[in-house]
Structure formats: structure tokens, C-alpha cells
Amino acid sequence: MVMPTGASHVLLVLLLCWVAPSKQELAPVRLRLGGPRGPAGEGRLEVLYQGLWGTVCDDGFDFHAATVACRQLGYTAAITWTHSATYGQGEGPIWLDNVQCGGSEGSLAECVHNGWGISDCHHGEDAGVVCSGQRLPGNSPQATTSSHLGEVLGLTLEEVRLKPILARAKLSMPVMEGAVEVKHNGRWMRVCNTNWTRNNSRVVCGMLGFPREKHINTSFYRKLWNRKLKDPNSSLKTLSQKNSFWVHTVRCQGSEPHLARCPVQMAPPAPRQHACPHGMHAIVSCLPGPAFQGMGMGMGKGKGKKKTIPGKVLPVRLRAGTHAGEGRVEVLRHGQWGTVCDKQWDLAAASVVCRQLGYGTAKQALLGARMGQGLGPIHMSNVQCTGHEHSLGECRFQDAKQNGCRHEADAAVRCHMPHMDFKSQVRLAGGRNPEEGVVEVLVPMQGQLQWGAVCGAQWGLNEAMVVCRQLGLGFASHALQETWYWAGSPDATRVVMSGVRCAGTELALQQCQRHGPVHCPSGGGHFSAGVTCTAHAPDLVMNAQLVQETAYLEDRPLGLLYCAHEEHCLSRSADNMQWPYGHRRLLRFSSQIHNLGRADFRPRMGRHAWTWHQCHRHFHSIEVFTHYDLLTLNGSKVAEGHKASFCLEDTNCPEGLQRRFACANFGDQGVSVGCWDTYRHDIDCQWIDITDVPPGSYTFQVVVNPKHEVAESDFSNNMMRCQCKYDGQRVWMHSCHTSDAYGADVVRDLERQEQLANNLV
Structure with missing residues (x-):
């Protein structure tokens, strides 16, 4: 075969690439982090090359390479790197192998490697990185809108605080009243009160973790100021004559999440003009939210109440946050809790949520289910707030059903919190x-x-x-x-x-x-x-709708229930029956348990401590994983069951996530973040034995992780309840919901309707 002249040169170049790894291509390439949703800055490292996303092999990958990758991703530094597909196996080509960086390169493409696509690795060797949470200047994360103290008019306000003046304010924790000071170029400066407005005070209070500002007696503070100026032992007069002591003017609209977002003039316009003529330091007094009232200097009582628009006050709550004042945003609408889609989600809307909860303004408006995915309805999308609203319901928004939102786009917030020490x-x-x-x-x-x-x-x-x-x-x-x-x-x-x-x-x-x-x-x-x-924890939530749709009765012969009897899945009356003759009436149903948290749900015990059950030929990794109970409408238990965790695995995962836990061949047990474990109605012990239960109306209840053997971020949603009607031959399940899915009023109405229908009220 005769090769074209050009082809031989191509072949030679390829051979040289293989023999002598070198800097192949200096063109910038795009990087991203893949794998299960977790904290920003960590995940499987993926590279976009020739229009196709691929992964990086962990052979030769080290901290220097991670440093380059993190810097290219917009973070200041790398914390560590991971190997062996810690963040799950990727798909597509493995673009880079034997990556060797010095640490100062501007792009991963500048490091030495085998060549694009030349690798002897498999996806079980995909590399990952863990980057610091700090962003490089000018690099804002795609999944975060942040109010970090930014640049305004070329100036950088590094920090803001209230310096208490009165003795009682100095003893307060948190500090809620005092002179406003800002840190600029490492120095603390006072803010002049000339043209100071309540909008400015509102912004200062918000960024210090307080929802509202409070009116103050400025004439009282003016007298204190004048008295100190006349005091020969006070240095205030000398300091106040220096322009470096003052921030000249601040002009806020009141909706800004931070003082750094307001127009700030550090020095007066004229060269020799005094920065604060005839003025004094700006004084601000803040009102704490309900969680912090009574902790400070007795300033929790304000005049009047917040004015809200009737019918538009939507209660809000935060779920799955690592720290106080952060979490996935959920709103109570039409009596049911649901999430908010992150389309157009910004700091203004996030600040409305934070203030409504009694915190300050928002530090971050988080996108892309950064605080885990919710379960149930998505109530709002395209939320647009001015920042002055008292409730998220006062903002403009669209119904999420019209926008095709999914829980992968659940919005979250991080709020400014008071410093409590x-x-x-x-x-x-x-x-x-x-x-x-x-x-x-x-x-x-x-x-x-x-x-x-x-x-x-x-x-x-x-x-x-x-x-x-x-x-x-x-x-x-x-x-x-x-x-x-x-x-x-x-x-x-x-x-x-x-x-x-x-x-x-x-x-x-x-x-x-x-x-x-x-x-x-x-x-x-x-x-x-x-x-x-x-830093992160799982959060198990039962799919209530599936229980409602799959419930039915079965009369099962005793001859098929030996294993179930051995595992105590039948009522005590089964002990007195003439085995194997007769049957038990079972209320069967399927259950689907989702992990909506930010960490995998793993058994507390290692596999060395799992118990082998010969009858079913499987291991129990948790003594009791769920409780199944049938209760009277007054709360008395009439039948019960339990489900030992014979197998915790990822039955299914959303698109883009891979199953990581499977019970086959003594495999690892658990439920990955975002995945769910399904227990079908036709497996042993997936029932309540109601053989001895008379016809009537009942409450069907399931509690997941009932003994709290494994820590979760939220235990309030571990219970699921249904209204159950049993006529002796058939069963009806309705109004199934997790314990925190509905508002208290709706739950009370459901219970009262059942009691009225059965003459219990």
C-alpha cells in the first residue's frame, strides 16, 4: 500500500507523541466538575476537547495538577485530589493520562501528558479534585450568585461592623446598635452621618444578620459626640479632622444585600474639603429576628408590625443546610410545602427569604439543587423581587409547571446571621x-x-x-x-x-x-x-404517592410465610395458629425511599458486623430500617410491622448519576445522593399483618430510620402517613403525605374530617 506523503508526517508526529510526552496543545480547554451533587469545588474532573466532554486518568495525577485544575475552574487553590473514580465513573473518552504539572501552568492543557485521547486507563481510574471554596477575583461560580464584599466604584469594602457606644450595647451579644465602621485597605474607618438614611441602616442591619432597622435618637448621640469632642483626654477630635478617618458618603436604595453594593464615596470631591464637615459617625440600631430576641440588650420590641399584602404571605422554610441560616428554599402554597425553581433566582429574591425567616440579607443565592433536591411540587419559578418585599409571595413569579422545572434546579440560600460568639x-x-x-x-x-x-x-x-x-x-x-x-x-x-x-x-x-x-x-x-x-449528611424521604397507588390486600397461606414468621414480620396471633394451615391477611404496598441529602446513606455497622439470615439468604445491615404501623384515629396502635434492612442499594438514580451501591455478591450497601431504594410490594415483610384488625378507618404510618441509627440532616420528614379505610374485604388509601409535606392547618383538617366521618368528635 502506498501512503500519501502527508500521511507519513502525520504518523511520525503521532509516534513522537507516544514516545516523548510533551506539551501537546496550548489552546485553552474548558473544565468542569461532574459526579454526585455536593459542595462547590469538588467532583470528577472533566475536560472539553474537540466538542466532546471526557475525563482525566489518575495515573500520574498529583496535587500540582489539581492546583492547576482548580485555578482554571476559578478557585484560588486545591485542597486535595482523588483517584479511582471517587466521584463516580464518567462517560466518553479519557482525554488525558499521565498528567504532569509544575503547578504554575495557566491551563491543564499546558501540562505534560501522553497526548489527547492516548490512555491505557478505564473510567474506574477517573481523577477528581477538591478545590478551596474561595473564588479568584472576577470568577463567580456558575451555580452561585454571591454578595461577597465586592468592588464598588473601584473601591473594596472588606468588612463592616457596629462599634457599640453605650455601655449596655457593649454588653450585648449580638451587637445590635452602634457606630458604623467599614474596613478599607486593612483599616477601619467611620462612616459620616451626613445624608445617612434609613435605607443605609436597613442594608447594614441586613448584612449583619438582622431583618430590620430601628429608629434611633440621633440627638442623644449628637450630645455624646459633642461631649467627647470637648474632652481634652479624648483623641476623637484629632481623628475626626483626618479624612482617612471617614467614609464620606453612602447612598443605598435599601434593597442591596451588602453595603459594598451601594454607591460609596470615600473622599470629598474637593481636594482640601473635609470629609465629614459638621457631621459625626453614623449610628445604626437593628431589630433581631425571633430566634435571637431576648439574647441582646432588650431591643427586640419594635413599633408596629411588618406590613404585608393580604393573601400573599407564603410561609417559607429552609431544609438540608449545613449551617444555621442556609438550606433549600421551600414555600407553603395551597396547603402543601414545595420548592422554588432557580430560574432567575438571585440575591434580591434570596434576601426576601432570609429576612422573612428573621435573618439578614442573603450572602448567596444558590442554584442547581446545591442544598439537595426536594420531593413533591415545585411551586414557583422566575421569581423576581425588588428586595423590599416582606414575603416571597409578594414577588412576581410564574407557576413552575409552565417552565418545565425539575428538582435538579431547586433554589437555595445562605443568609447573613448575627455574630453570637x-x-x-x-x-x-x-x-x-x-x-x-x-x-x-x-x-x-x-x-x-x-x-x-x-x-x-x-x-x-x-x-x-x-x-x-x-x-x-x-x-x-x-x-x-x-x-x-x-x-x-x-x-x-x-x-x-x-x-x-x-x-x-x-x-x-x-x-x-x-x-x-x-x-x-x-x-x-x-x-x-x-x-x-x-459537613454533609443524608436525608431519607418516603415517596408517599407510590404507597397510595400500590396498596392492596392479600390472603397469604401460612406455608409461604415461614421465613417472614422467623423474622417477626407477622402479628403475635400467628404463633398460635396450626401451621401450615390457614392464612394471614396482609396489607401490602411498595415503598420508595429517596436520599435527598448531600451525603450517601450508609449502614452504621461495617459489613463485618452484618447479620446473615439463612432463611432469606441475605445480610441485615441495620436492625430495623422502617416501622410500619396501623393506628386508630386516636393514635392507638392496632397492627404493626417492621422492615429489617436486608438490602440497601441504589435501585434507580436520576439521569446523569450512576448506581454505586448494590447488594449482589456481598456488595456495599447504601443509598447514594439523589438516588432511591425501592422495596416492591411482593417481597417478604413488605406489609402489615391486619388479620386481627376489625373494619374501620385508620391511619397508616411508615417511619424510616426510626431509631435514628444513622444521622440525617433532617429527621422531621422521616414519617409518612395515609388515611386508610378498611371494610373487611377491601382497603382504600388516600391523603398520603410525609410528616412535613403539608401545613399544620391542612393536616388538622384531614384528621378532623376522618374523626367526623367516624363519629369520634
């Missing part, structure tokens, strides 16, 4: 890393603050959740009642807190109920409370 009142000691250890608290003892341990008796996940939130470490993965393997601090050996009982929503452990005098019979030391924290 809660973090300094608790610490972890003795752990292997900063996220775990013995819980030690700072409490007043005999007139002075003293560190001490917490009694481990009755210590549980709710209490651990509060500690992790207080420390800013996210969620609790374990609550430990014994910590003999961790050495606490020498100055905190004494037990100073016992009988701690938290609802789980408190902002600090000191807000939980506890014993007055400490009572801890087991003592401290090895029996002190401990925690392990994690």
Missing part, C-alpha cells in the same frame, strides 16, 4: 481530627467561667447535632456516651453539665434543657459525651 463556648478535645472529640463547654462556675465536660448519660444525636452546628462543623454523624479512647483537656475534667435534652434546632448547647445542679452518677472521664461531626 457561640463557637467560643464549646470545643472538642482528644479527637483524631478537629471534627471529633470529647465535648467541653464553658460555663459560669462560682463567679468565673470554667471549662468542663458534659455527662454522657442520655446523650443522643439531637444534642450532638446542636454541638456540631454551634462549632460550624455541620451535622453530627455519631453521638457518643463513652469516650474512654479520647483524652479530654486537663482543665476540663469536671462534669459541669448533665441531663442535656435538645430539640435539635437550638443554636447552642447552652440553650438546651439541662439539670440545675449537675447530676451524673457515672461521672465524667470515660463517660463524658462526645461527638463526630460531618
Whole structure:
């Protein structure tokens, strides 16, 4: 075969590429992060080359390569890199292999590699990166709209604070009243009160975590100012004569999420003009939200109530957030909780949500289900707010059904929160890393603050959740009642807190109920409370609609129920029957359990501790995974069942996510983020034995993870209920919903209707 002249040159070039890896192509390439939805800046590394997305092999990939990739993605630095498809296996070509970077390259394409598409890897070797959360200047993340202190008129306001003037304000936590100071080029400067407006105060309060501003007595502060100017021992007169002491003018509209978004004039227009002639520092007083009232200097009472438009007040809540004041936005509309589509979602709309909840303005408006996907209706899309609304319902929006929105686009927020200094009142000691250890608290003892341990008796996940939130470490993965393997601090050996009982929503452990005098019979030391924290947690939610659609009755012969009887899936009366003669009446249904959190749901026990059940020939990884109960309308239990977790796996996943857990061949068990585990109606124990139940109206109830064996970001949605009508031959299920799916009024109406229909009221 005769080859064209040009072809031989092409072949030679390809051979040289293979033999001597080099910088093949310096043209810029696009990068993205793939895999399960998680925190911004981490995921499977993917490269766009010749119009096709592909992955990077982990052979030769190191921290230098991760640094280049993170910088190209718009982040300041890399934290680490991952191998062996940690973020799932990608698809398409493996574009890069044996990538070798020095760390200073501007693009991954500038690093040495085998050549585009030349690789002996498979997708089980896909590389990933974990980048820092900080963005490079000028690089805003595609999935985030942020109010980080930005540049305004060429100026950068780095930080803003209130400096308390009055003695009572200095003792307040959080600080709610004082002189406005801004940090510019590393220096704190006062803001002149000339032309200062309540719109400016509203913005300052919002960015400091407060929903509203409060009127102040400026004449009182003017007298204090003049008195200090006349004081020969005060340096205020000298400082106030320097223009470097002042920010000349601030002009806000009141809807800005941060003072840095307002027009700011640092110096007066004329060269020798005084920056604040005849003025003084601007004073701001803020009103705290309900969660922070009573914590400060008694300023929680304001005149009047917020004016809202009748019929447009939509209650809102946040779900699945790692920290207080953040989460997926859900609104109560038509009596049912639902999510908000992220189309046109911005800081103005996010700030309305934050203020409505009693927080400040929004730090970030998060797109793309960054706080996990919701389940149920999507109520709103194309939300457009001015920033002055008191409720999200006052904003312009469209019905999400008209826009084809899906839960992959659920909107979320991060709100500005007041600085409470809660973090300094608790610490972890003795752990292997900063996220775990013995819980030690700072409490007043005999007139002075003293560190001490917490009694481990009755210590549980709710209490651990509060500690992790207080420390800013996210969620609790374990609550430990014994910590003999961790050495606490020498100055905190004494037990100073016992009988701690938290609802789980408190902002600090000191807000939980506890014993007055400490009572801890087991003592401290090895029996002190401990925690392990994690940045992300799973969140299991039952698909209520599927239960309603699949419920039916079956009269099953005893001869087919030996295994179920062995696993205690039948009522006690089955023990007294003449096996194998007779049958049991079973209420059967399918269940589909979604993981809507931001971490995989994994069994607490490792596979070495799983129990083998010979009858069904499978392993139980959790003692009890779900409770199935049939209740009277007054709440009494008339029948029950339970589902041991014989197999936790990804039955299905949304498009773009791969199944990672499967039970076959003693495989790993769990439910991946965004995926769901389906238990079909025709498998053993997927029922309630109602053989002994008389006809009537009942409440059908399912509780997932009932013993809280595995930590979740939200336990309030683990219960599902249906109204159930049984006539002795047939069964009807209706009004199925998770425990937090409907508003309280709707739930009460449903229960009352059933009670009225059965003459119970």
C-alpha cells in the first residue's frame, strides 16, 4: 500500500507523541466538575476537547495538577485530589493520562501528558479534585450568585461592623446598635452621618444578620459626640479632622444585600474639603429576628408590625443546610410545602427569604439543587423581587409547571446571621481530627467561667447535632456516651453539665434543657459525651404517592410465610395458629425511599458486623430500617410491622448519576445522593399483618430510620402517613403525605374530617 506523503508526517508526529510526552496543545480547554451533587469545588474532573466532554486518568495525577485544575475552574487553590473514580465513573473518552504539572501552568492543557485521547486507563481510574471554596477575583461560580464584599466604584469594602457606644450595647451579644465602621485597605474607618438614611441602616442591619432597622435618637448621640469632642483626654477630635478617618458618603436604595453594593464615596470631591464637615459617625440600631430576641440588650420590641399584602404571605422554610441560616428554599402554597425553581433566582429574591425567616440579607443565592433536591411540587419559578418585599409571595413569579422545572434546579440560600460568639463556648478535645472529640463547654462556675465536660448519660444525636452546628462543623454523624479512647483537656475534667435534652434546632448547647445542679452518677472521664461531626449528611424521604397507588390486600397461606414468621414480620396471633394451615391477611404496598441529602446513606455497622439470615439468604445491615404501623384515629396502635434492612442499594438514580451501591455478591450497601431504594410490594415483610384488625378507618404510618441509627440532616420528614379505610374485604388509601409535606392547618383538617366521618368528635 502506498501512503500519501502527508500521511507519513502525520504518523511520525503521532509516534513522537507516544514516545516523548510533551506539551501537546496550548489552546485553552474548558473544565468542569461532574459526579454526585455536593459542595462547590469538588467532583470528577472533566475536560472539553474537540466538542466532546471526557475525563482525566489518575495515573500520574498529583496535587500540582489539581492546583492547576482548580485555578482554571476559578478557585484560588486545591485542597486535595482523588483517584479511582471517587466521584463516580464518567462517560466518553479519557482525554488525558499521565498528567504532569509544575503547578504554575495557566491551563491543564499546558501540562505534560501522553497526548489527547492516548490512555491505557478505564473510567474506574477517573481523577477528581477538591478545590478551596474561595473564588479568584472576577470568577463567580456558575451555580452561585454571591454578595461577597465586592468592588464598588473601584473601591473594596472588606468588612463592616457596629462599634457599640453605650455601655449596655457593649454588653450585648449580638451587637445590635452602634457606630458604623467599614474596613478599607486593612483599616477601619467611620462612616459620616451626613445624608445617612434609613435605607443605609436597613442594608447594614441586613448584612449583619438582622431583618430590620430601628429608629434611633440621633440627638442623644449628637450630645455624646459633642461631649467627647470637648474632652481634652479624648483623641476623637484629632481623628475626626483626618479624612482617612471617614467614609464620606453612602447612598443605598435599601434593597442591596451588602453595603459594598451601594454607591460609596470615600473622599470629598474637593481636594482640601473635609470629609465629614459638621457631621459625626453614623449610628445604626437593628431589630433581631425571633430566634435571637431576648439574647441582646432588650431591643427586640419594635413599633408596629411588618406590613404585608393580604393573601400573599407564603410561609417559607429552609431544609438540608449545613449551617444555621442556609438550606433549600421551600414555600407553603395551597396547603402543601414545595420548592422554588432557580430560574432567575438571585440575591434580591434570596434576601426576601432570609429576612422573612428573621435573618439578614442573603450572602448567596444558590442554584442547581446545591442544598439537595426536594420531593413533591415545585411551586414557583422566575421569581423576581425588588428586595423590599416582606414575603416571597409578594414577588412576581410564574407557576413552575409552565417552565418545565425539575428538582435538579431547586433554589437555595445562605443568609447573613448575627455574630453570637457561640463557637467560643464549646470545643472538642482528644479527637483524631478537629471534627471529633470529647465535648467541653464553658460555663459560669462560682463567679468565673470554667471549662468542663458534659455527662454522657442520655446523650443522643439531637444534642450532638446542636454541638456540631454551634462549632460550624455541620451535622453530627455519631453521638457518643463513652469516650474512654479520647483524652479530654486537663482543665476540663469536671462534669459541669448533665441531663442535656435538645430539640435539635437550638443554636447552642447552652440553650438546651439541662439539670440545675449537675447530676451524673457515672461521672465524667470515660463517660463524658462526645461527638463526630460531618459537613454533609443524608436525608431519607418516603415517596408517599407510590404507597397510595400500590396498596392492596392479600390472603397469604401460612406455608409461604415461614421465613417472614422467623423474622417477626407477622402479628403475635400467628404463633398460635396450626401451621401450615390457614392464612394471614396482609396489607401490602411498595415503598420508595429517596436520599435527598448531600451525603450517601450508609449502614452504621461495617459489613463485618452484618447479620446473615439463612432463611432469606441475605445480610441485615441495620436492625430495623422502617416501622410500619396501623393506628386508630386516636393514635392507638392496632397492627404493626417492621422492615429489617436486608438490602440497601441504589435501585434507580436520576439521569446523569450512576448506581454505586448494590447488594449482589456481598456488595456495599447504601443509598447514594439523589438516588432511591425501592422495596416492591411482593417481597417478604413488605406489609402489615391486619388479620386481627376489625373494619374501620385508620391511619397508616411508615417511619424510616426510626431509631435514628444513622444521622440525617433532617429527621422531621422521616414519617409518612395515609388515611386508610378498611371494610373487611377491601382497603382504600388516600391523603398520603410525609410528616412535613403539608401545613399544620391542612393536616388538622384531614384528621378532623376522618374523626367526623367516624363519629369520634
